[in-house]
Amino acid sequence: MSSVYESVGVVSEEAGAGMFLAHLPSDTPVYCYNAKLDLESLFPPSSVEDRFVVVKNFPPETLAECEQQLPGRCDYSPLLQILIITMPTLPHEEGADAFGFMIRTLAQEMQLQRRLQYWVTTRVDTPDRSKQADRAWGPRRQGRESPTVALEVGFSETTAKLEKDIAWWINESHGVRMGITVHIKKASGSIEIRSWVPAITPSLSHVQIASRGRPIVDKNISNPAPPRVAQRIFIKRGKDGSTIEGGT
Numbered sequence: 001m002s003s004v005y006e007s008v009g010v011v012s013e014e015a016g017a018g019m020f021l022a023h024l025p026s027d028t029p030v031y032c033y034n035a036k037l038d039l040e041s042l043f044p045p046s047s048v049e050d051r052f053v054v055v056k057n058f059p060p061e062t063l064a065e066c067e068q069q070l071p072g073r074c075d076y077s078p079l080l081q082i083l084i085i086t087m088p089t090l091p092h093e094e095g096a097d098a099f100g101f102m103i104r105t106l107a108q109e110m111q112l113q114r115r116l117q118y119w120v121t122t123r124v125d126t127p128d129r130s131k132q133a134d135r136a137w138g139p140r141r142q143g144r145e146s147p148t149v150a151l152e153v154g155f156s157e158t159t160a161k162l163e164k165d166i167a168w169w170i171n172e173s174h175g176v177r178m179g180i181t182v183h184i185k186k187a188s189g190s191i192e193i194r195s196w197v198p199a200i201t202p203s204l205s206h207v208q209i210a211s212r213g214r215p216i217v218d219k220n221i222s223n224p225a226p227p228r229v230a231q232r233i234f235i236k237r238g239k240d241g242s243t244i245e246g247g248t
């Protein structure tokens with residue numbers, strides 16, 4: 001009997017997972033969870049691209065028990081019991097580290113380092129999803145359970161996947177108010193950085209609806225619009241060095 005995981009298919013063959021598996025590469029391998037097998041065997045020793053795997057029938061209670069053993073970032077649907085694991089490459093991690101270092105440096109220069117909480121890759125849990133960002137930050141407040149800013153880095157990911165992930169952070173994580181995406185273009189070496197904010201202000205996510213003159217208060221908007229881009233910076237690499245576009 002094999003002691004390693006063996007694929008039972010690919011994402012393009014999966015049905016019934018809705019949007020949760022959308023925008024993953026079509027050849028992403030799918031496995032069925034087996035407590036007797038080593039999770040490390042899900043990935044090859046090294047890869048030049050970010051790798052993704054999907055694990056079905058993954059019990060919710062198992063996530064907390066083996067999170068430290070997972071060979072990458074986790075993205076989990078408790079309702080579907082499907083786990084997506086991302087194994088980032090060196091360029092992916094270097095991008096996240098560089099952005100995190102910049103935030104830490106700016107906080108020190110502004111003398112705000114003691115007021116800033118570094119969430120790093122801490123998992124954020126909601127009833128519908130549990131997810132790790134590449135990096136995250138928030139004010140240092142006692143009892144706060146989620147960050148207010150989340151960073152997602154893409155090296156092999158598509159633009160659509162980055163936008164889908166950042167939309168969840170802003171619209172559904174119940175805490176994040178700003179998202180940042182860093183998209184590293186493999187072919188050109190260029191980097192696109194975008195900041196994202198809610199399409200509507202948080203105060204308008206609950207509205208009052210009048211019915212025959214009588215107000216029905218605090219009606220939640222269940223399908224908020226996708227976040228909007230607040231700022232875009234494009235760093236283009238050329239023969240004579242790099243040029244920076246945007247920033248406003």
